[in-house]
Amino acid sequence: MTHQQNPLQSINDVHTHFRYWSENWAKIGWLGLKNNPVFMLKQLKKYPWLNSLMKANELLNMYTGTRKGLYKKANSIAVSSLVSSIVDMVDGIYNHADKLILHEDLVPPEILYGMGLQPWMAEFLGIVIPFLDTEVMERYIDRAENEGIPADICSLPKSTMGLALSNEMPKPRAIVASNMPCDGGMTSYTLIQKKLQAPIFRLDIPYNFYNEKAIQYFVGELRKLIKWLEEHTPGKMDWDRMKEICEERNRMVELQLEIWELAKMKPSPMAGEAMYLPGMLYGIALPGQKRGTNAMKKILNIAKKMYEDNQSAVPDEKYRVILWNPPTLIFPDLFVWAEQKYGVAMLMDMLSFNRHPLIDTSSHDNILRGLAQIIMQGPMARHTRGPAENFFSDIFYLHEAYDIDMIWMAGHIGCKNTQALMGMFREKCRDRNLPLLNINYDLSDSRIVPPANIKKQVDEFMETVMQA
Amino acid sequence: MNDSFDLQSLSKLTAEPVNSMAQKAQDAGKHLIAYTCRFLPEPIISTNRLVPIFLRPNQYISTPMADTYLSSVTCSYSRCLMETALDFSLENLDGWVFVSSCDHLRRVHDNLVHSIKPAFIHMLDLPHKQEESHIKWYANELEFLSKKLEKHFEIDMGNTSIESSISDYNNFQAMLRDISILRKQTIPLISGYHFHLLLMASLCSPKHLLFDFVKELCAALPENDRDETKKPRLMVIGSRIEDSEYIKKIESMGAYVVADRFCCGSIPGLNDVELGESDNVFEALSRHSFNNTSCPRMMDEFDLRMKIIREAMEEYKVDAVIVETMKFCDIWGVESVPLIHELKQMNIPVLRLEKEYASTGMGQMETRLQAFLESL
Numbered sequence: 001m002t003h004q005q006n007p008l009q010s011i012n013d014v015h016t017h018f019r020y021w022s023e024n025w026a027k028i029g030w031l032g033l034k035n036n037p038v039f040m041l042k043q044l045k046k047y048p049w050l051n052s053l054m055k056a057n058e059l060l061n062m063y064t065g066t067r068k069g070l071y072k073k074a075n076s077i078a079v080s081s082l083v084s085s086i087v088d089m090v091d092g093i094y095n096h097a098d099k100l101i102l103h104e105d106l107v108p109p110e111i112l113y114g115m116g117l118q119p120w121m122a123e124f125l126g127i128v129i130p131f132l133d134t135e136v137m138e139r140y141i142d143r144a145e146n147e148g149i150p151a152d153i154c155s156l157p158k159s160t161m162g163l164a165l166s167n168e169m170p171k172p173r174a175i176v177a178s179n180m181p182c183d184g185g186m187t188s189y190t191l192i193q194k195k196l197q198a199p200i201f202r203l204d205i206p207y208n209f210y211n212e213k214a215i216q217y218f219v220g221e222l223r224k225l226i227k228w229l230e231e232h233t234p235g236k237m238d239w240d241r242m243k244e245i246c247e248e249r250n251r252m253v254e255l256q257l258e259i260w261e262l263a264k265m266k267p268s269p270m271a272g273e274a275m276y277l278p279g280m281l282y283g284i285a286l287p288g289q290k291r292g293t294n295a296m297k298k299i300l301n302i303a304k305k306m307y308e309d310n311q312s313a314v315p316d317e318k319y320r321v322i323l324w325n326p327p328t329l330i331f332p333d334l335f336v337w338a339e340q341k342y343g344v345a346m347l348m349d350m351l352s353f354n355r356h357p358l359i360d361t362s363s364h365d366n367i368l369r370g371l372a373q374i375i376m377q378g379p380m381a382r383h384t385r386g387p388a389e390n391f392f393s394d395i396f397y398l399h400e401a402y403d404i405d406m407i408w409m410a411g412h413i414g415c416k417n418t419q420a421l422m423g424m425f426r427e428k429c430r431d432r433n434l435p436l437l438n439i440n441y442d443l444s445d446s447r448i449v450p451p452a453n454i455k456k457q458v459d460e461f462m463e464t465v466m467q468a
Numbered sequence: 469m470n471d472s473f474d475l476q477s478l479s480k481l482t483a484e485p486v487n488s489m490a491q492k493a494q495d496a497g498k499h500l501i502a503y504t505c506r507f508l509p510e511p512i513i514s515t516n517r518l519v520p521i522f523l524r525p526n527q528y529i530s531t532p533m534a535d536t537y538l539s540s541v542t543c544s545y546s547r548c549l550m551e552t553a554l555d556f557s558l559e560n561l562d563g564w565v566f567v568s569s570c571d572h573l574r575r576v577h578d579n580l581v582h583s584i585k586p587a588f589i590h591m592l593d594l595p596h597k598q599e600e601s602h603i604k605w606y607a608n609e610l611e612f613l614s615k616k617l618e619k620h621f622e623i624d625m626g627n628t629s630i631e632s633s634i635s636d637y638n639n640f641q642a643m644l645r646d647i648s649i650l651r652k653q654t655i656p657l658i659s660g661y662h663f664h665l666l667l668m669a670s671l672c673s674p675k676h677l678l679f680d681f682v683k684e685l686c687a688a689l690p691e692n693d694r695d696e697t698k699k700p701r702l703m704v705i706g707s708r709i710e711d712s713e714y715i716k717k718i719e720s721m722g723a724y725v726v727a728d729r730f731c732c733g734s735i736p737g738l739n740d741v742e743l744g745e746s747d748n749v750f751e752a753l754s755r756h757s758f759n760n761t762s763c764p765r766m767m768d769e770f771d772l773r774m775k776i777i778r779e780a781m782e783e784y785k786v787d788a789v790i791v792e793t794m795k796f797c798d799i800w801g802v803e804s805v806p807l808i809h810e811l812k813q814m815n816i817p818v819l820r821l822e823k824e825y826a827s828t829g830m831g832q833m834e835t836r837l838q839a840f841l842e843s844l
Contacts (some may be wrong), residue, residue: 116537148808148820150793150801152541157802179596179767183571186596187802190770194806202603202767207593213608220601384571386580387591416541416796420575423537424582 013068017060020076024057024083025112031087035094047168049125052133053090058081059131062333063273066340071313074274074302081295082277085286086128092118093170098407099234102172102196104189106180107203110249110288110371111226114242115235121285122169122177122192123185130329130444137444140166149191154414155444157188163431164195171196173233176225178203178375181384182417190302201228207386209376218372219365239364245288246359246367252289253283253358262303263347265404267312268320270303271345272335274313276327279352284378318343320467322398324350325410325418326380329444331451336394336460342468347402354392391421392428399434404464406435412443437461477681481669482712485525485552486560487722491675493519499562499621504549504576505569506731506761507594509753511633511741512610512676513565516623521561522671522732524710526826537579538572543796544825545708546572553584563588563620565613570765570799588620596767598758607754614750627717630749638740640675643682645738650689651726652784655696657689660704660725661716667732668712700844701785703727705777705807706792707800718790721837727784729762730792735780738759764803776812781816788817788844795822817844 009017032040044050059082063075072165093100096118100363105127109119130137140162141155147165149158163169175198177189184237193200203221206214229235256279263270278299282292321344328334338344355377359370375381383391398404407429411422422438429436442448460466481487486500494500501513502521513520513842525548534550552558564586566577577591592609595602618625647666652658666685670678676755693741700723704715709730729735741756743749762773780786789811804820811818819840821833 148805150795150822152796153798153801161802177767182798183765184798184802186767187764187799188769190764191802191806194809195769200768202597204596204767206595206605207574207591217601217605266534388575388582413541414538416798417571417575419539420537420542420572421578422539424579427582 008045009068013072016073016076017064020064020080021057021060024060024080027083027087028054029058033089034091047170049129049136049163049168052129052136052264053086055132056086059083059332060223063336066336067272068315070302070306070311071271071274074270074299074313075272077295077298077302078274078277081291082281084291085281089120089124092120097170098173100170101229101233102169102175102192102198103137104177104180104185105284106375106378107176107178108284108371108375108378110242110245110285111222111229111237112176112235113245114239115226115229115233115237116241116262117173117233117235119286120172122160122175123156124171124285125163126156126444127326127329129159130446131332134330134444134446138447140168141445150415152414153184154412154416155442156414157185158414159444160316161188162192164192169196173198174198174229175334176203176229177201178261179205179385180381182414182415184414185208185325199232201225201232203375205376205381205385209382209386214376215369215372218376219368222368222372222375239367242364242367243361248290248293248359249288250358250361252287252293252296253354253356255293255300256283259296259300259303260348262300262307265307266320266403267304267314267317268345268347269311270299270314270340271313271317271347274299274302276323276349276352277348278326279349279354280311283352311393312345314343314345315338316343317345318468319345319405320402321346321406321408322348322395322402322404323408323410324395325412325415326351326443328410328439328441328451328454330441330446331454334454334458335452337455342458342462342466347404348398350383350394353379353398355394384415388421388424391418392425396428396432397423399432404434406437409438410443411438411440413440413448414442435461435465437465478665478669479712480676481673482524482665485523485527485557487520487526487673489673489677490519490521491560493677494562495673498674499616499623500560501563501565501588501617502558502561503565503567504573505567506737507567507569507757507763508565508592508609509741509757509760511630511637512614512753513617514637515517515614515617515625515629515633517621518617519674522544522553523549523558524612524668524672525549525557526711528552528555528842529824529826529828537583538575541784541796542575543794545794546576548825550576550579552661553580561586563617565590567592567594569594569763570797572797588617590616594757596765598766598769601757603751604756606757607748607750610753630753631743632750634741634743634749636675638680640670640679641738641740643679643686644670644673644734646686647682647689648734648738648832651724653709654785655698656701656724656726659719660697660702660728661712661719663734664709664725664728665712667728667734667737668710671732679726699723699785700841701726702788702790703729703777703781703784703786703790704733704790705729707731707794707797708825709792710734710825713830714823714827717827717830717833718837721834723795723837727780727786728778729780731761735776736762764799770803770806773805777807778814786816788819788840790840791818791820793822795824 105123143162359367531547531551534547
């Protein structure tokens with residue numbers, strides 16, 4: 001984790017920081033108290049990654065330390081929301097152990113919520129821990145490689161397999177996975193299931209999913225999943241609850257769409273982590289939660305206020321950027337640094353950018369239909385499955401819609417699926433005269449390319465291509 | 469096997485991606501349809517004037533042009549394939565049919581569409597599970613492909629034509645099965661190398677032109693001179709082993725490769741297409757695709773794959789197993805871990821070998837094989 005220099009802050013900024021800092025610690029403390037502090041201390045031995053999660057509040061320093069005013073507040077809300085979600089997820093391991101369902105990251109948990117089950121995203125730790133404690137995740141990567149998993153497999157499934165192999169994955173009642181997002185991720189569940197000895201259901205997403213035949217096919221898969229979960233877990237589908245989850249999701253999405261509209265303005269009143277953290281969290285990991293809607297509403301209000309006051313999120317917005325591929329987990333404050341050094345405003349990223357319809361909740365069939373589209377056509381799911389057109393059409397749409405100056409591709413070496421598109425990507429960008437920075441690095445393993453080297457790649461690009 | 473039985477002609481047939489027999493068929497008015505995955509049921513691209521050509525671009529060791537597009541972290545089969553296409557060595561193909569078998573091949577398809585723009589190219593959407601709904605889905609895919617082929621090549625792809633193609637295919641499969649079982653004998657009547665050569669030649673040559681040769685081979689083999697030496701009997705499990713020299717190298721170290729559980733191997737791979745009474749022709753072909761392959765890209769089938777391996781080990785009296793993985797292949801890279809674990813639980817000696825698509829680094833492999841065989 002790298003921290004940027006902390007410039008002088010106003011009294012309001014200090015107050016904002018202290019408020020969210022203390023709130024976050026209160027949530028973490030509550031988790032310990034609620035579950036018996038002695039018990040939780042013992043759990044630190046069973047699940048050493050809890051030590052890393054306890055550092056979650058450091059994200060507040062990382063993401064808001066150098067930011068000011070309303071933009072600082074928006075990022076504080078995003079971090080606070082993440083801390084609350086981490087606390088709730090960990091709490092679920094202890095208080096709903098009999099209903100704990102391990103689900104793959106691109107299989108959103110609405111159905112599990114609708115059935116009264118407790119989701120635990122298998123890749124959650126592999127995503128969050130490198131943000132907080134890069135070296136800790138590398139231990140699990142090594143564990144998987146020592147077991148024989150090839151070093152060239154994506155480090156996210158390697159991390160997840162490493163956790164399972166180290167007996168540090170909470171024991172679930174059942175597992176729900178799919179063929180997303182890539183072959184490495186898909187096949188990792190054979191090993192995870194063997195290790196955890198829990199029943200598994202896997203959803204099959206077709207290659208071409210933008211058609212009625214695919215929607216019907218996948219609705220069939222979802223029906224089989226619900227039936228299977230009713231047979232293998234204590235969960236029972238409650239369609240009223242399901243409807244409420246989907247409607248909450250819709251409310252969150254409507255607010256998010258408003259933020260996106262505002263972000264099209266020049267300069268943009270919102271950028272950075274305040275854009276992508278809630279998007280990742282409530283669009284993919286924990287959709288349908290009131291907390292998500294509230295966080296989005298607060299960020300939208302801030303963006304509106306900033307727009308009305310003609311304020312830009314990044315004080316001196318010089319370059320407008322979209323980030324493609326998942327964010328650089330080993331260098332989570334890349335854009336905090338880039339904002340300061342180059343005036344780069346990151347306005348949209350692959351994982352946030354949904355083209356989902358709102359879910360029609362008028363009938364059970366329509367709910368499943370909406371969910372089928374959301375899962376099949378979700379971010380990353382649609383980019384790594386299906387033809388290359390799925391990958392490129394979003395990028396070039398965003399280029400136009402957000403008046404982007406350049407694309408930053410987080411070129412994770414383990415993502416062979418997207419690496420195999422880089423030749424085409426370069427040619428297509430060249431045709432459009434659109435600068436493309438391909439950051440060579442590994443998503444979760446800082447030993448491959450350390451953050452300092454990422455900075456060097458950005459510097460070279462900004463100096464030579466953008467003439468910054 | 470006696471080398472005098474025109475074995476050299478088989479080697480020649482496997483030396484080029486598009487061999488002389490394929491050229492001959494094309495000169496006679498046939499259309500060469502390239503494919504890259506065994507999940508594509510051959511009869512659909514053998515119908516009427518179509519000839520299936522399974523692409524084995526193992527002539528390329530370095531792939532500089534392909535690396536520009538696919539990067540150097542995709543599997544070397546994908547890169548060799550792309551390099552061959554970019555090198556204009558596949559210009560005379562009339563069409564390409566891909567299966568959404570793995571990430572790397574899907575991206576080869578995307579890059580071919582972008583760079584080569586073949587006149588006929590199609591991607592079949594293959595499910596990752598094989599329940600009834602998935603079999604029906606794939607049957608629809610095959611039906612759609614047949615209509616597209618019919619229109620593009622102006623040929624008859626009606627049921628009668630496809631059934632005739634199935635019948636020819638089944639006849640050929642039966643001959644290969646007859647030869648395959650000769651490996652079950654205490655001293656195999658055909659070496660693993662020769663059998664592999666035969667399989668590869670039959671995949672990349674027009675079957676109607678190879679038929680008489682294989683028929684004669686069937687008759688000649690039981691009379692064959694055999695090597696009476698007792699050697700360890702090996703099963704080779706893995707992904708794309710399409711260079712017969714690889715099998716030859718293993719056998720040259722003092723072993724018989726009696727069982728081949730890899731993409732282009734015979735376990736499974738030599739089943740007939742069964743035209744059940746209730747099936748339509750596409751459902752029969754779809755069912756056959758799932759029954760005739762055993763690939764870790766299928767999500768729920770690990771236990772079934774293990775069962776196939778256990779049964780084959782018994783049938784072929786296997787002493788030890790070699791698990792081959794191709795560098796950068798995600799699917800086999802992960803699958804090999806639980807697979808080796810289970811084999812070890814069964815007290816079966818296992819050697820894991822990583823290789824590139826083209827057989828390189830044979831010296832290193834030789835040392836490891838030697839040590840492994842000595843330990844048996």
